[in-house]
Amino acid sequence: MESVEQISPLIAPSATQAIPHVGHSLALEQIMHRFGAMVALQNINLNIKPGEFVSLLGPSGCGKTTLLRIISGFLTPTSGQIRIDGQPVSALPPNQRGVGIVFQNYALFPHMSVWDNIAYGLRAKGTARGRVSNKVGEMLELVQLGHLAKRYPSELSGGQQQRVAIARALAVEPKLMLLDEPFSALDKNLRLDMQIEIRRLLTEQGVTAILVTHDQEEAMSMSDRIAVMSQGEIHQFGSPSQIYDQPSTLFVSTFVGTCNLLPAQVIEQDSASHLIQVLGGGRLLLAKDISLPSDRHILIAVRPENFRVQSEPSSHCIPGTVEICLPLGAVMTYEIRIAPDTKVKVTQPRIPGVAPLALGETIYLELASSRACSLFPANR
Amino acid sequence: MKIPKLFAPRESQLALPLAIFLHLFYVAPLIVLLASSFQSREGGVSLGQYLQFFQDAVNLKVLADTFWLGVQVTIGCLILGYPVAYLYHYTPAKWKGILTFLILLPLLTSSVVRTFGWVVILGRQGLMNSFLQSFGLIEEPIRLLFTHKGVMIAMTQIWLPLMILPIIASLAQIDPRLAAASASLGGGAWRTFWQITLPLTLPGIISGCLLVFALTVSSFVTPSIIGGGQVMYMPTLIYQQGVVLLNRPFAAAISAILLVMVLIVVFAFSALGQRSREYVR
Ligand SMILES: Nc1ncnc2c1ncn2[C@@H]1O[C@H](COP(=O)(O)OP(=O)(O)O)[C@@H](O)[C@H]1O
Numbered sequence: 194m195e196s197v198e199q200i201s202p203l204i205a206p207s208a209t210q211a212i213p214h215v216g217h218s219l220a221l222e223q224i225m226h227r228f229g230a231m232v233a234l235q236n237i238n239l240n241i242k243p244g245e246f247v248s249l250l251g252p253s254g255c256g257k258t259t260l261l262r263i264i265s266g267f268l269t270p271t272s273g274q275i276r277i278d279g280q281p282v283s284a285l286p287p288n289q290r291g292v293g294i295v296f297q298n299y300a301l302f303p304h305m306s307v308w309d310n311i312a313y314g315l316r317a318k319g320t321a322r323g324r325v326s327n328k329v330g331e332m333l334e335l336v337q338l339g340h341l342a343k344r345y346p347s348e349l350s351g352g353q354q355q356r357v358a359i360a361r362a363l364a365v366e367p368k369l370m371l372l373d374e375p376f377s378a379l380d381k382n383l384r385l386d387m388q389i390e391i392r393r394l395l396t397e398q399g400v401t402a403i404l405v406t407h408d409q410e411e412a413m414s415m416s417d418r419i420a421v422m423s424q425g426e427i428h429q430f431g432s433p434s435q436i437y438d439q440p441s442t443l444f445v446s447t448f449v450g451t452c453n454l455l456p457a458q459v460i461e462q463d464s465a466s467h468l469i470q471v472l473g474g475g476r477l478l479l480a481k482d483i484s485l486p487s488d489r490h491i492l493i494a495v496r497p498e499n500f501r502v503q504s505e506p507s508s509h510c511i512p513g514t515v516e517i518c519l520p521l522g523a524v525m526t527y528e529i530r531i532a533p534d535t536k537v538k539v540t541q542p543r544i545p546g547v548a549p550l551a552l553g554e555t556i557y558l559e560l561a562s563s564r565a566c567s568l569f570p571a572n573r
Numbered sequence: 574m575k576i577p578k579l580f581a582p583r584e585s586q587l588a589l590p591l592a593i594f595l596h597l598f599y600v601a602p603l604i605v606l607l608a609s610s611f612q613s614r615e616g617g618v619s620l621g622q623y624l625q626f627f628q629d630a631v632n633l634k635v636l637a638d639t640f641w642l643g644v645q646v647t648i649g650c651l652i653l654g655y656p657v658a659y660l661y662h663y664t665p666a667k668w669k670g671i672l673t674f675l676i677l678l679p680l681l682t683s684s685v686v687r688t689f690g691w692v693v694i695l696g697r698q699g700l701m702n703s704f705l706q707s708f709g710l711i712e713e714p715i716r717l718l719f720t721h722k723g724v725m726i727a728m729t730q731i732w733l734p735l736m737i738l739p740i741i742a743s744l745a746q747i748d749p750r751l752a753a754a755s756a757s758l759g760g761g762a763w764r765t766f767w768q769i770t771l772p773l774t775l776p777g778i779i780s781g782c783l784l785v786f787a788l789t790v791s792s793f794v795t796p797s798i799i800g801g802g803q804v805m806y807m808p809t810l811i812y813q814q815g816v817v818l819l820n821r822p823f824a825a826a827i828s829a830i831l832l833v834m835v836l837i838v839v840f841a842f843s844a845l846g847q848r849s850r851e852y853v854r
């Protein structure tokens with residue numbers, strides 16, 4: 194897994210501050226939705242600030258698209274309220290909500306030229322002819338497709354189609370922009386380019402945007418904040434580094450990045466620290482401010498890069514033997530057996546001249562810092 | 574524009590039996606028919622049969638009536654059929670089966686039976702007249718049987734499924750997200766229909782119109798029973814000349830003229846269809 198530095202947003206927050214906020218806020222209050230007896234969404238509360246770029250991240254089938262359809266008005270939630278700029282919008286049909294959508298397959302109108310696709314929403318609003326052509330020209334320039342205005346969607350590449358879709362949605366100056374897995378149809382190199390470009394476009398325009406994705410790297414690199422979803426619920430809503438460093442549930446810690454889960458027991462708590470006994474063997478000392486589940490039986494979640502490897506035992510370490518050693522790009526990845534039935538994944542920076550750990554070597558794992566882990570109740 | 578190869582060589586061989594069948598039983602008789610239309614009375618080659626057809630105003634009226642009937646029935650089927658296809662498309666899956674059955678019903682009965690049904694409906698004392706009279710819409714029964722109007726009404730019902738089915742097929746091919754995209758851009762239901770749905774179903778409309786027109790102008794049973802010999806169309810004229818009067822070369826010439834009329838309409842529509850399909854992938 195990457196280190197935290199690599200997954201900071203592509204665009205630094207300071208770049209966004211120069212732009213006047215023309216964005217709109219979105220509030221979801223107690224949204225619940227059922228398809229028949231199946232609960233697709235429950236207890237959804239989300240407050241999105243004007244101009245913010247938020248990702249809904251979760252595995253396939255967790256209800257992301259359903260939530261987007263509710264926000265855009267194509268689906269009426271079983272209960273709950275949606276507010277844009279504080280105004281309830283549940284009663285408004287999709288064509289009056291001012292919510293732009295970029296679909297996974299772009300959904301460009303195949304029988305209209307690029308120009309007509311972009312002009313569609315302006316014409317629907319009854320915009321004067323001169324204004325329409327000015328605005329379309331402006332949008333074409335924004336997405337750098339002026340030379341392709343007369344082409345039909347079938348004559349464009351995937352990336353170009355996506356830019357048309359963005360331009361078409363932005364032309365009507367929507368209050369919100371929803372993007373449902375917009376990059377999944379693009380190949381990997383193009384995907385990265387489009388991620389950067391679309392984030393830049395939306396930030397420049399000051400549009401509040403919600404991106405749906407099941408790709409954690411995409412969410413991490415593009416978003417101001419991420420809402421991690423599982424089985425119709427939002428588990429955590431926070432900045433990419435909060436999500437990565439302080440996962441609030443076991444699901445978040447395992448879904449985002451790689452995590453070692455070790456069953457453990459709290460054996461001592463004093464004013465400064467918690468002493469934890471790892472069930473496989475070994476002890477760890479944690480900072481007091483790591484929140485402790487009420488139960489004594491816990492799972493301790495440690496990211497592979499948050500272990501420090503020592504050759505000598507210390508008072509708070511986990512002993513183990515090196516089983517597998519993989520040089521993966523910038524890091525060395527090891528599998529360390531700490532008990533007959535427990536292995537952990539550990540990554541260490543790869544430094545030229547420093548010999549990697551030898552297979553079969555006995556080593557001692559310490560936490561890189563006394564805060565470099567999360568604790569969850571072990572309910573099994 | 575690249576012209577895509579329709580079939581790989583091996584796959585084209587699969588069509589061989591059909592090709593042989595069509596050549597033997599369709600192309601060959603057609604050639605014989607065309608050849609016989611150029612026979613003069615004395616047995617030589619001439620355009621005499623065609624001249625005879627076009628010199629007689631009665632024949633020209635039959636040609637015009639046939640064309641007009643085709644146009645009317647096609648328009649009638651389109652106006653009645655499109656809403657049905659649209660309804661079908663938005664019907665929940667569990668009701669689609671019964672709707673399919675209802676749509677196909679006219680095709681599931683023999684054309685003779687259907688036509689006699691219409692005789693009962695359209696007659697002087699028929700359902701149509703008694704219905705209109707009982708509501709006070711007309712005083713005297715109107716003449717429908719043995720008129721052009723009656724033939725048109727019956728044919729519209731009979732060929733309706735062939736308009737509905739291609740339109741259903743083309744509606745099914747439209748990505749539902751296009752309508753959602755239209756709505757999210759502020760387009761209301763009417764705009765979405767006129768700007769998105771209708772243009773994208775044009776290929777289906779064109780196929781439907783082609784089928785209905787070609788089948789209408791070449792129908793024989795319905796025009797002869799409902800028309801009852803009072804109104805004449807090309808197929809009934811061919812029958813009269815070829816089978817009743819045994820004037821085979823003349824009947825062949827009329828057939829050829831009918832064929833050319835259908836072909837002209839087919840080509841005109843296909844050209845339209847080609848244009849409408851160009852932008853749809
Ligand atoms: N129209 C529907 N009717 C019934 N169930 C649905 C419908 N749409 C979605 N679902 C179900 O709701 C759940 C969430 O779906 P969805 O929002 O599409 O997930 P995601 O976009 O996160 O992959 C899935 O279990 C899916 O099967």
Ligand SMILES: [Mg+2]
Nearest residue numbers: 254257258259
């Ligand atoms: Mg989805």
